[in-house]
Amino acid sequence: MTILRLVFKSLRQHALSTTVTALCIALAGGLLMSVWSVKEQSQATFTGVNGGFDAVLGARGSKLQLVLNAIFHLEASPGNLAWSDYLDIRNNPSVELAVPIAVGDNYRGYRLVGTTLDLFSRAEYTPGKHFTLVPDGRLFEQNLREAVVGSFAARKLGLKPGDTFHPFHGLIFDEKNQHSETYVVVGVLKPSNTPADRVIWIPLAGIQKMTGHDPRAATDVSAVLVKLKAGSAIAGFQMDMMYNKQGNRLTFAWPIGSVMAELFDKIGWFDRVLALVAYLVALVATGSILAGIYNSMNERRREIAILRALGARRVTVFTAIVLEAAAIAALGMAAGFVFYGITLAAVTGVMRAQTGVVLDPLKFNAVLLWAPALLVTLGALAGLVPAVKAYRTDVAEYLAPTS
């Protein structure tokens, strides 16, 4: 109890230094936990998001580009494929569901994606879950200029059933490229926490026949989202062979998770750099504990000598200094969780806005245990140096009158 009181008093007595050092630890710990958590969660989320499909069929090109375009609604389309290609794969006996999509237009930066009603009636964006509408809405009619808006896009654009809008040509918003067609919003989707939330869904023909689009491509589609029948894992290999190895016109991106995992493998170095930076910051922060306490040792040694004269043992003052260092780190980590929460909330917001993928800031990650443990341990270790100095304090020398 006495030791804890000594620690508490010392922390209070050196409040400014304690606060500044604890803030350094908070930033370092918060950064470390944020980097780690965002990295792991985004990797797990991005490789787990597939919109309920197993593969994407598209024009010859990069599988990654195809997946990013068709599933995440990012990146440009690598090109079109013919309606017959869609029919071929739809009729493949191993395919349970094939949903064509067409892209090429936007409304104020939010993509218009043309598709069929199968996406809403048959596809499950996550097992057992279909896209559903908020009340007072309905799905679009295939042959009308109607739109169903994803929840995030609806919120950001302020669209609700009954509203109308003119699409803009291209995937990037440019006011000069407005189409003349007028679309009516007939429904808004409930949040699915998938990239679909950022999309404005319209009938497939809407994109295909939009004014200004090449009439020769009026039956083309940008990609086909493919769900294989359960138990036909071999079918994926066969199609991979057929489209990617034997054929040379189309690309079959399968399985979607693996394609995204390759992306994370490619940018793995970036994660490692970020983690390294976080570790270095943690090291510097714990160094600041050492420096903070060590620099105050001259003033502390007199107090240590007094404590020793009152009967405190060397090991008591040694332990008090180590505990003080650990306590600064622990206080810092407590604040680090606040920093972590703010960072993750911000990252989650940005990621949702940019990709539609939603991270869970409250989701448990082992880093939330080992990072505080690591920093408190490092803090205690940093306290060893001044603690040794305290241990060796010459009581007689420092008890002598100073004036």
Next chain:
Amino acid sequence: MPLLEITDLKKSFIAPDGSDHVVVNVGRFALAEQAQVALEGESGSGKTTFLHLIAGILKPDAGRIVLARQEMSALNEPARDRLRATTIGYIFQTFNLLQGYTCLENVLLGMSFGPGADRNLAEKLLQRVGLGQRLAHYPRQLSSGQQQRVAVARALANQPKLVLADEPTGNLDHKNARESLALIREACRENGAALLLVSHAGEVLAQFENVQEFRHINQTVTVEAPT
């Protein structure tokens, strides 16, 4: 058996020129329980070192110190710390109060390493030294005389058998010095503690019935370093 018995006590330090500088060389010294003795000596005569040796803060080069039937000089450092915490109260010239602690906390700290904190006793001691209304004051908020009174209360906090006072009035004016000294003596008497005070101030020494000249007790010689 006396409370404190010292035999053939020696302590020397290496001087900057390499010579062995004997600071304490006491053949025999004894102090009875509840006795009050003042040692008179000039600055630099080894009085403080002598008190540090008795308190176990320094370990002697040779000799025996028996305090309250325990041979302090034969104990290892943790045991000396323990004996000091339970048996000795120390009053310094510069008070040596911890600035981040209130009066009450300073006194409680004096108990913490010995018998354990007793808030009631700490408050009673502070009331006894006239600081019952200053329990929550920090040392910087007190006058020198008041700070010394806190130091007196702290020295008695562990209910010691022996109080060591090292020039306790050196930083006080005449009035405060006289009052403070009287307080120390009375408080020691009330608490059944012996008092060993060292000073070079005549007005302090004049208040003691038993004053011994430290140079008569301390027979130091300087031994030249071998060439």
